[in-house]
Structures are given as structure tokens and as C-alpha cells.
Amino acid sequence: MFLKRANFSMSIVPFIMNANKKKKPSELEIFRNFLKRHGLRYTPERETIIREIFSTHEHFDVDSLYIAMRHKGQRVSKASIYRLIPLLIKANLIEEVFFDSGQMHYEHIYGHEHHCHLRCQECRRIEEFSDERVAEIEKELGEKFNYKILRHKLEVIGICSRCQKKALDT
Amino acid sequence: MFLKRANFSMSIVPFIMNANKKKKPSELEIFRNFLKRHGLRYTPERETIIREIFSTHEHFDVDSLYIAMRHKGQRVSKASIYRLIPLLIKANLIEEVFFDSGQMHYEHIYGHEHHCHLRCQECRRIEEFSDERVAEIEKELGEKFNYKILRHKLEVIGICSRCQKKALDT
DNA sequence: AGGCTTATTGACATTGAATAACAATTTCTT
DNA sequence: AAGAAATTGTTATTCAATGTCAATAAGCCT
Structure with missing residues (x-):
């Protein structure tokens, strides 16, 4: 059952999708x-x-x-x-x-895909992440304040595990 | 019932809290x-x-x-x-x-309270808001990437209602 | 209270990212 | 192919932010 569905979605569906979509x-x-x-x-x-x-x-x-x-x-x-x-x-x-x-x-x-950034304050390393909750917040804000929302930037700042260890050594 | 509780919380509780808290x-x-x-x-x-x-x-x-x-x-x-x-x-x-x-x-x-900013790209007006979902995201990120989280900045950028109207006039 | 160490101040100079001015060049339309 | 106008690199300029330094002042110690 599951196999059949998987099979189907892996062969027919992309074909149909491609038929309707122009090349990017x-x-x-x-x-x-x-x-x-x-x-x-x-x-x-x-x-x-x-x-x-x-x-x-x-x-x-x-x-x-x-x-x-x-x-x-x-x-x-x-x-x-x-x-x-x-x-x-x-x-x-x-x-x-x-x-x-x-x-x-x-x-x-x-x-x-849009993503946000988690940055280490010490070594400036960057991790990317995305979270659908930010999109929800955005949508609600637009309605509440009557804004046409264009985009958002979420920066989370912290200390990465390496720099935490370094801090212990000194 | 509800009235009594409200009454209680509005009289006794702040007193107790004050007794344990130093002036800010x-x-x-x-x-x-x-x-x-x-x-x-x-x-x-x-x-x-x-x-x-x-x-x-x-x-x-x-x-x-x-x-x-x-x-x-x-x-x-x-x-x-x-x-x-x-x-x-x-x-x-x-x-x-x-x-x-x-x-x-x-x-x-x-x-x-920590809050985030919704900014109008045209007139630079700023609305403040806060949302507990950002704190959740923060916490999960810290666990996932092994970061000690310090803070976050969420900026949402859009066009405020006034500037949307202005844009229609021109 | 007075003296000493050293942080702080304001004035001035410097850095460095970002923008402006401009003449020479190149793109694109007709 | 020619002409109008955008683009280029060079150079100069702006301006936020930082550094330098001598004079001053805060705060500790006796």
C-alpha cells in the first residue's frame, strides 16, 4: 500500500507537475x-x-x-x-x-526558501534555520496593524558550543 | 465565586509580593x-x-x-x-x-518587556509587538544547535496603511 | 582633607563604508 | 550607423564611528 503510493508519487506526479510548470x-x-x-x-x-x-x-x-x-x-x-x-x-x-x-x-x-540566522557572538559562525511560526506572526501582524507585509528578519544571537567550551578553558 | 477570587488577587497577593520583592x-x-x-x-x-x-x-x-x-x-x-x-x-x-x-x-x-519591531519601509514608522512564539523558537534553537542563546531581534518590514493609501494616489 | 593613580573628557585626527561627481565609454533604440 | 542616455572607473566626498592625547577629575588610600 505505502510502497505503491510512494511509487506513484515518485513517478507520475513530478511528470504532471513539470507539464504545468515552466523551467525556472x-x-x-x-x-x-x-x-x-x-x-x-x-x-x-x-x-x-x-x-x-x-x-x-x-x-x-x-x-x-x-x-x-x-x-x-x-x-x-x-x-x-x-x-x-x-x-x-x-x-x-x-x-x-x-x-x-x-x-x-x-x-x-x-x-x-526564506530562512533566518542564528549567529555566534564570539566566532561569528552562522546557522540557518526556518520556522513556519514566523510566517504566522507576520500574517497576524499585517492584519492587526493594517500593514502590507514585505519581509522579515529574525536574528538569534548566542554562543556556539565551541565558544562556550573555549570560555571554560580561560 | 469569580468576584471573590478577583478581590483576593487584587488585595492580598500584591501585598505578599511586595513583601518579598525589593524596590526596583x-x-x-x-x-x-x-x-x-x-x-x-x-x-x-x-x-x-x-x-x-x-x-x-x-x-x-x-x-x-x-x-x-x-x-x-x-x-x-x-x-x-x-x-x-x-x-x-x-x-x-x-x-x-x-x-x-x-x-x-x-x-x-x-x-x-522585550519586544520586536514592525517597521514601515516608506515612512519609517515603527510599531512594537511581542509574541511568545519567538521565545519558543529561541529555546528550541538553543537545544538543536547547542547554543547558549543570548537574545533575538525580529524585524518585520512592510508598508503601513497610510503609505499604502498614498501609493494609490500617485 | 590631601595626594596619587588612573579613568574620562573634549578636541582633533583618522578610519573605512558608502555615495557622489564626472569624463570617457558602451549599450540599446530607431 | 548614429545618437541619446546609462554605465564605467577614477577620484573626491560624506559621515558614522573610533583612535589619540593632553588636560582634567573621580575615587581610593592614608
Whole structure:
């Protein structure tokens, strides 16, 4: 019984779903579209930066992104990165995640489930998590205060197990 | 029955509670104590700044606090404010609440239930709320990732009803 | 109370992220 | 292919936040 159902869902259902869904467009396609809608231009510099950002699913800040690109021999000016970021945010491809050590940190969100961050105050390690309760809270807040909710940021700050142990040693 | 209970809880219980509880110390008392424990000094400048911060239950940033104090004829240098803030944070009297428009914003937390913020992206209006589900999430996270949880920040961002209406007019 | 140690202050200088200005270049439309 | 306008990198600028330092003052000790 269970096997049959599992079998069914693993073979027929995806087929049906695919029949109704278009292929998911890439970040670059999304962004080209965004640029066109806003009368902006697609340039090699922008493409290079976007490819770098989306080559991993890591948090980044402008400076480390710039350094990483230089190490790979890809030369774009920092100004171009700074100028691109607000566009990527407007296009819903990245978002600010937190401000730490004097600079804003971002991550890409397109194609990833929204998640929140648990951060270690000592070593700055980051764990990602998601919890459907936050979405509930969001929804209730929107109704209560008459807001159109756009997004949320939940940061939980603590001390990771390693740093707790370290603290004991000293 | 219900009336009697209500009556009881409104007369005897607070009396008992008061008998076991000391008067809640003021922010200044807390801070003096903190300074003493750390071999630091209590100065008129620090007192002035703290009085200003705790005179209202408002969010603040260094610049507007400085301006407000100057308008009242209280002259302390900005440097002293910047130097005081980390101490107030360590003493658990204030905390960072969000980074916006290029500067960090703080609020005082001593004597206030922890709460989170719903912010309007357009007019920067802020609503405060609290929800016990966040505490639950926190607790579960600590257990799951083996973190000692210190605090959390939940920011919900949206468009308030006024700004939604404004958007329709244009 | 007075003296001594050392934290604190304010003024000024510095850092560093983020933004602005601008001339040269490139994209994209017609 | 040409022209309008956006984009680029360079350079300069802004501004929050921090560091430096000499003068001052808090707080401890006798």
C-alpha cells in the first residue's frame, strides 16, 4: 500500500507537475528582465558580479566579494558592486541579512526558501534555520496593524558550543 | 465565586509580593553598580546622557540624542556618547535594535518587556509587538544547535496603511 | 582633607563604508 | 550607423564611528 503510493508519487506526479510548470529562469534571466522593464542596461560588469554572487550560496559583503573577484582576475570597480546591490534587492534576488563589523551583509534569496540566522557572538559562525511560526506572526501582524507585509528578519544571537567550551578553558 | 477570587488577587497577593520583592532599582543605580564592579567611574557627563536616554521610551541614535541634548543646553561631546553606549549594552540597559539610514538605532530595555519591531519601509514608522512564539523558537534553537542563546531581534518590514493609501494616489 | 593613580573628557585626527561627481565609454533604440 | 542616455572607473566626498592625547577629575588610600 505505502510502497505503491510512494511509487506513484515518485513517478507520475513530478511528470504532471513539470507539464504545468515552466523551467525556472536563472538569476541572470530574471535580472535581464528586470533591467529591461526599468530601461536599464545589461553590461559585462554586471554579469560578472552576478555570476560571482550566485556561484555559491554564501553570505557576502561588498569587500570580500571584491577581494574574491580580484583573486580570480575579474576586475570590476567596487563602485560598480555598490551600484549593483540596490538593483539586485529591488529585483528580489538578494537581501540584506545583517549589519556586523561595520558593514552590511547580504545573501541571495532567489530559489532558496526564506530562512533566518542564528549567529555566534564570539566566532561569528552562522546557522540557518526556518520556522513556519514566523510566517504566522507576520500574517497576524499585517492584519492587526493594517500593514502590507514585505519581509522579515529574525536574528538569534548566542554562543556556539565551541565558544562556550573555549570560555571554560580561560 | 469569580468576584471573590478577583478581590483576593487584587488585595492580598500584591501585598505578599511586595513583601518579598525589593524596590526596583533605577537605571542609574544599576549603572553605578555596573561601573563599580568594573572599576569604572561615575561622571556627570555619563549621568546626563543616561538621564536623557531614559527620559522617554523612544528609540534613539547617537546623532539625534546629541542634537536633543544640545537643544536643552546639555553639552557633552559626541565621543562621550559613543563611548558610553557599549557600557550601557554590557550593563543590559540598552540594546541595538536596527541599522537604518547609515546608523545604528538603540532603545532602552531595562524595565521593559522585550519586544520586536514592525517597521514601515516608506515612512519609517515603527510599531512594537511581542509574541511568545519567538521565545519558543529561541529555546528550541538553543537545544538543536547547542547554543547558549543570548537574545533575538525580529524585524518585520512592510508598508503601513497610510503609505499604502498614498501609493494609490500617485 | 590631601595626594596619587588612573579613568574620562573634549578636541582633533583618522578610519573605512558608502555615495557622489564626472569624463570617457558602451549599450540599446530607431 | 548614429545618437541619446546609462554605465564605467577614477577620484573626491560624506559621515558614522573610533583612535589619540593632553588636560582634567573621580575615587581610593592614608
